[in-house]
Amino acid sequence: MTRCSLIVIGTELTRGIIADRHGQLVSKEMTHIGVHMAEIVAIPDDGSIISVLKALKKNNEIIIVTGGLGPTQDDMTRSCIAEVFNTTLVRDEKCFENLKRRVGAEKALGANEKQAYIPKGFEVMDNPNGTAPGFYGSDGSTYVFALPGPPREMEPMFYSFVLPKVKSLLDVKDGTRYEYTSFITAEARLEELSERYGDIDWGTRFQDYQISLYASSDDEQKVRNAISALQKELGPCRLVEGNTSALDLLITTVKEKGCHIAAAESCTGGLLSSLLTSKPGASEYFLGSVVSYDPRVKVNVLGVSEETVARFGVVSQECALEMADGARRVCSSDYAVSITGVAGPDESEGKKVGTVCFGFSSSCRESLAVTLHFSSWGRDSIRRKASVSAMLFLACYIKGEDVQKMAEEWSNI
């Protein structure tokens, strides 16, 4: 069995300031493709990588190193790997050009320049989320992969470069790999699935706003059956093919229709807007929103009637409807979505924590509102789930699908 070890470099780890996040990810994926993880070693940024690397090189075919690729003096992964693998560092011109583009020609020299140096004969791994590229190479007996430490840089590079390369080295034939994304779903539910369909090889990756679900099998029909069963249980739009996000689904719909959207938020307090504007180019489709946290802002800015507030409360479908209509009117958009609910920790207007109403307004179809009841796992979670739900619902509303039915068929949210 091929042996792999991981070296996680960072004085912040050995001083207990942060906990390692790479060990579990790398171990899980390596185990999944049949590689034996021999050691996960965390060490400080003090050059001790040299002795650790030498020792591990003796009985590992693959060594993955994270951290120590930055511009500061401590960051010595680059030179230590070159030393242990009997090579020298050379400036990679493509990396240097990338660096200049990222930090400017002036700052690209001096300490930063170091980041464009890689061991001679090694391959570069591009880093879309940071200045330090990664690299990999072999001395004929051991492959070493070096990746930056921050998870948001390391993780995509691990999946784009390291995992495919290791698979090709090992000639791993996954059964075909199928990728899905699930929204507003409990971890336990997906674990249950993997138990129920134990002859399919499942993998999951939990993110803040969605769960990626992987299935690996030679029997496509078996995977499709398992997925349809789960889709039926969860209800429409909560398990989709491919690796995507609720935002991506909404953006695709909005761009197809060439329409502009707006929002009115209460309990989510700006989180939905923040997500809608998180990608470059958001101004193509997003016009604006009103965070009407206080009831007077709902009335004065969005034009919700005082009677509605007095009679139904602000957490009501009636209020959600008027908020959505108001957002569409004041932002002059084609479509608008609204969210008003109880994010907790305390209930409000006699409505339970987790009760959230959504309103939808359009210039070409009737406004409507739906209510969801999230099982409460805290304020953050309710705000996140409500924002994701709003994006999924809005995409369906724009496509002319039955949002009311969709909400009714969602189970266990």
Next chain:
Amino acid sequence: MTRCSLIVIGTELTRGIIADRHGQLVSKEMTHIGVHMAEIVAIPDDGSIISVLKALKKNNEIIIVTGGLGPTQDDMTRSCIAEVFNTTLVRDEKCFENLKRRVGAEKALGANEKQAYIPKGFEVMDNPNGTAPGFYGSDGSTYVFALPGPPREMEPMFYSFVLPKVKSLLDVKDGTRYEYTSFITAEARLEELSERYGDIDWGTRFQDYQISLYASSDDEQKVRNAISALQKELGPCRLVEGNTSALDLLITTVKEKGCHIAAAESCTGGLLSSLLTSKPGASEYFLGSVVSYDPRVKVNVLGVSEETVARFGVVSQECALEMADGARRVCSSDYAVSITGVAGPDESEGKKVGTVCFGFSSSCRESLAVTLHFSSWGRDSIRRKASVSAMLFLACYIKGEDVQKMAEEWSNI
């Protein structure tokens, strides 16, 4: 400096089923008492502890081992430690009595009995939460501590036995610990500090919106001097005493004044509002905001004049001023803050990525606007830094401090 390494044993770790929880705890406590953590090594339950233990014994005075003390065949920590420390296993009668009490006389024999064996000459550490006791001992050069793997067993034993024993071995007298928080500061800057004041023991913890900075020293004046020097360099309000957040600082100010706030956002797209509403009780001070992403929303909802947009552009202090005034007016708040800038990736209106204007409006003092130029490390980072800056500025504006001067004195943001 005394060197310590931690060996965490568990196939569930090297298969990625769970993440290690002991590394951070042990490292933090050891660092705190002046012990250098050399390595944190996770390995499977397959006997590889022998070679790892032998290697670490060569250059560590303290080795802590967790896991592998249970009754199953995989659990071989006990015998491997005895082997490496040149001793044999003997049944400890007190442990055996405890075991009988816990599992019954019948079950205490067979596989379970193994748990009452400890290396000859070693001391027992009682385990109040499980069947496997821990033990520690030394061969004259290295102390080894063996603890069970489950955190609820390991953690109390670490604090009751390991930490006091190590402190007594080292004759440790803790220096006093000082805690600070820094905002919108680059990692490199804080590293520079720790180099410059190398006789103070520094620690940092990077979070999304702030950096916690710890100093441990017997000489309070020395710490205060180092901190003032850094405060002077960074400029006002960017390094404060205690563990806090920009949001906490703003909330404290707002509650002291008993005032209500509102916001107008452009490039941050709702992120500031989302932060302002992230804590329970936000409705006490936050009324609402307008995310005026599109210029027409700035004009139509916030009342920014078309002339201002045409003449100065939307990324201008003039526009920021009118946005803040507009947000205060439409939300009927006492104070309002606005943000308009270029989050990137592309420049806009000929203004560079990272240019952000902030406006402040109040019922009791003149409106004003300032501009910052963030060194660009991506859209997310600029949005985060701009939101944090807005909270810090707003707190000062409410207190009647000179925001203009504050912005001018900020260096390297």
